Amino acid sequence: MVDALLAYPGHVIATMRAHTEWVLQKNERGKTEPIAMGMRAEQRRGVEYEFDVVASMDRDNVLTVLKSRCPKFTRAVIREPDGMALAADLLAWLQDGAPAADPADFINRATAEDATYEGLLALYGEVEAASLLASPMLHPETGEPTNLGDVIKARGSALRAPAA
Template identity: 35%
Template sequence: MEFKTAQRKRAKLRLAIAGTSGCGKSYSALVIASGMTTWNKIAVIDSENGSAELYAHLGTYSVLTIGTPYTPEKYIEAIKIAEQQGFEVIIIDSLSHAWTGEGGILDQQGKAADSKYKGNSWAAWRECTPKHNALVDAILKSSCHIIATMRSKTEYTQVTENGKSVVKKLGMAPIQREGMEYEFTVFFDISAEHIAIASKDRTGLFDGQYFKPHAETGQKLLAWLNCSTSQSTQPVIPVIPQVASEVIPDVFHEDNLDTSNAYRIISTEAKTKGNGQVFAKIVLQQGDTHILAWSAQAEILDIPAGSLITAKMTAKQGTNVIEEYALVKAGEAA
């Protein structure tokens, strides 16, 4: 055995896009793929009842529709066919069916436990886990770029926007085996407003950004995968501004208001963990810089967009976390 200097080499994309119904997963996958290759080199493995063909006006991509049962073997076979036919980007829309659909892993595990193992679910998993692992291996070892969409669990909550209470549809954990996100290079979560955020990004291209996916997104990814060093595709490093370490006062007076260290709230969104805890995803602005941050203090959701706050912010595992905050001035969004 011998250690050698690490070098980044050309690679194939492994991108996951998760979101609720109607958020634009299929469309986003297609436009990202169009930035990576020509339309006739894009193949879609469609388990969404033909929904992929709704965007045929975008370009001349190809579709292979699979129906029940949604066995991992069907997905693996479809991936191999796309490779053999010379496609460059494979879109799996959606990968969730291979997990929770009829004939998917959960369905197979439940039936095996009932019929073969007398209710012993652990024994059934010993039979079904290798099938799931085989699908993961097919994705990771494919000679093509792969973009996989996943459905997200849906929950509704009440949030405050511009001083008014509105009901929002929230996307939660993707409908897939726990930990599946670790298999991908980049993982986008897309909101009901079609805004993407990278919950995982090994490229560093999208850290701290919120954006609508388009062809340029694919171009940036392709340049990174090809080890391009052009300035236009350099990773965007999230800026974590320095903030005062002293205790933040509870009351601010208009006549001596200092907003030099304040952040303007652009938007807030409620998120719910599996244990039911509600926390806040906040987009802030300071000067020309937009900052994505998170807070366990859910009451920040009640502050209207456009307001100014001060915040004690720290970086934890590449994520901006607001530990303390105080309202400087309430206001309306610009």
């Protein structure tokens, strides 16, 4: 799932349920009471490292940014956040940079009739540098689900094999 999200050629906003743990805290009257705390995402461990911005929202509608590559949101704590304003700020940051690589261009180059083994080696390096090796796709010949890296490797292997 995470590979598919990362390979998607657009922007993705994802939500995850938090693993809840209960802790005992003293309330304003000095009595100890159990409080639900969202501790980590209920996905695989470390999944938050795959995303550019990670935040949690508590029951009091306070958004706490845990991790951000967007400077505006680094260590931000926002009470009752305005979703439209947050989205506009994120979109402005996302659009400020080089255009994203298009996996379709890599697929066309990998399946071109004039492709060579050496060219596919170089293409594999480009796709790896763009973090698109796991881009999901249907195999051009079989129609079976696969990924871009495997298609390039298989095509390179076929071109490298001596003609019988």
